[in-house]
Amino acid sequence: MIEVRDEEKRLYRKTAEKLKGSDRRQFMAEVVKGLGIGGQTFAEQELGWNRRVIREGRRELERGKPNEEGRKRSGRHRIERKLPNLLTDIKSIVDGQSQTDPSFKSTRLYTRITAAEVRRQLIEQKGYRDKELPGEETIRLRLNDLGYTMRKVAKTKPVKVIPETEAIFKQVHAINQEADTDPHSLRISIDAKVSVKVGEYDRGGKTRVPTQGLDHDFAPEITLTPYGIYVPEYNELFLFFVSSKLTADSIVDLIELWWEQVKSRFSKIHKLVINQDNGPENNSHRTQFMSRIVDFASKSKLDLQLAYYPPYHSKYNQVERTFGWLEKHWNGSLLDSVETVLQFAQTLSFKGKNPVVTLIEKVYNTGVKLTNAAMAEIEKQLKRLPNLQKWFVEISGKSN
Numbered sequence: 001m002i003e004v005r006d007e008e009k010r011l012y013r014k015t016a017e018k019l020k021g022s023d024r025r026q027f028m029a030e031v032v033k034g035l036g037i038g039g040q041t042f043a044e045q046e047l048g049w050n051r052r053v054i055r056e057g058r059r060e061l062e063r064g065k066p067n068e069e070g071r072k073r074s075g076r077h078r079i080e081r082k083l084p085n086l087l088t089d090i091k092s093i094v095d096g097q098s099q100t101d102p103s104f105k106s107t108r109l110y111t112r113i114t115a116a117e118v119r120r121q122l123i124e125q126k127g128y129r130d131k132e133l134p135g136e137e138t139i140r141l142r143l144n145d146l147g148y149t150m151r152k153v154a155k156t157k158p159v160k161v162i163p164e165t166e167a168i169f170k171q172v173h174a175i176n177q178e179a180d181t182d183p184h185s186l187r188i189s190i191d192a193k194v195s196v197k198v199g200e201y202d203r204g205g206k207t208r209v210p211t212q213g214l215d216h217d218f219a220p221e222i223t224l225t226p227y228g229i230y231v232p233e234y235n236e237l238f239l240f241f242v243s244s245k246l247t248a249d250s251i252v253d254l255i256e257l258w259w260e261q262v263k264s265r266f267s268k269i270h271k272l273v274i275n276q277d278n279g280p281e282n283n284s285h286r287t288q289f290m291s292r293i294v295d296f297a298s299k300s301k302l303d304l305q306l307a308y309y310p311p312y313h314s315k316y317n318q319v320e321r322t323f324g325w326l327e328k329h330w331n332g333s334l335l336d337s338v339e340t341v342l343q344f345a346q347t348l349s350f351k352g353k354n355p356v357v358t359l360i361e362k363v364y365n366t367g368v369k370l371t372n373a374a375m376a377e378i379e380k381q382l383k384r385l386p387n388l389q390k391w392f393v394e395i396s397g398k399s400n
Helices: 006-018 021-035 039-047 051-063 086-097 115-126 136-145 165-181 248-265 287-300 319-329 338-346 372-379
Strands: 098-100 109-111 185-192 196-198 222-231 236-242 271-276 303-308 356-360 382-384 392-395
Touching: 006 021, 006 039, 021 039, 021 051, 039 051, 086 115, 086 136, 115 136, 165 185, 165 271, 165 303, 185 248, 185 319, 196 338, 222 248, 222 319, 222 338, 236 248, 236 319, 236 338, 248 287, 248 356, 287 303, 287 372, 287 392, 319 338, 338 356
Parallel strands: 185 271, 236 356, 271 303
Antiparallel strands: 098 109, 185 222, 196 222, 222 236, 303 392, 382 392
């Protein structure tokens, strides 16, 4: 005869009700085991437990692992179980064809190619067979799961498309793919965000902490320009906040500073691919920028590949996506001091990692440029791609 107090019965019932799945079954089996001979009959009559569930829990205890849930055993398995590299291959194809929201109001990505084209490129580039790949609808669903939006929206429509746009995109994509597969190459994505006014300014958005901005935009004490260097292969972000004007000299200084921070980790890297937009301070015909970048190649002994995105399409540059997350991170907050800006940036989490944040207080002079004769000497050290000379430039770090 098994004797259990009413308080213990209530405790057993309540505990079992709060547990789910394997935890519930194993708990019931442990209780019955502790009751001894006749425990199953007692549990069924006094506690209302099902004998079959108790036996299943006992088998789980004996094996040391839970049974696979019925819904997991039934139906078709996800295609990733059959093709474990499918999602990685899809990302490698779509990433270079995707843009961020240029207003930074969301972190969604908008892609330029269709699910049918992605499927075709999986066969052509990645070696998949047509029969083993899922249909277009499954590819579209996986793209949505990865955070890509397969539609065009008005706010992301380029202002202008030049005749070379498609050729530039094709070349950028080829250069990036080659760099990502070459163990001796490293690719970085660089760009600046709109300057941030430091002060109690209403920046829109919502925050959990009640805040009130100034009624009018008085002259700020200081403005900071966020400049990002993103390393796609390692999902690493380096954020520099520049208090001076962003010039050709400051951009190359930031690249040099970043390289000094990381070069001990990349001793096997001989080539650096730099994705960027064709802005006024860093385009391939900006004399001071090209002079400084040639000097950097010589000092670092790195071969450089400058790969520019087409005009009005810089939002496809991967570093732009990090700015969307930064805007979302400090959305609605008052950036009333330099320390506040830096602290917000340091606590940003992008793909599970925090950025390395640096404040740059050096003052830079604007309007610095080379003479035509001096630039002619620099041009001798540049190798421009025929027909796309403005967008693709190679610089050798060994012969300089």
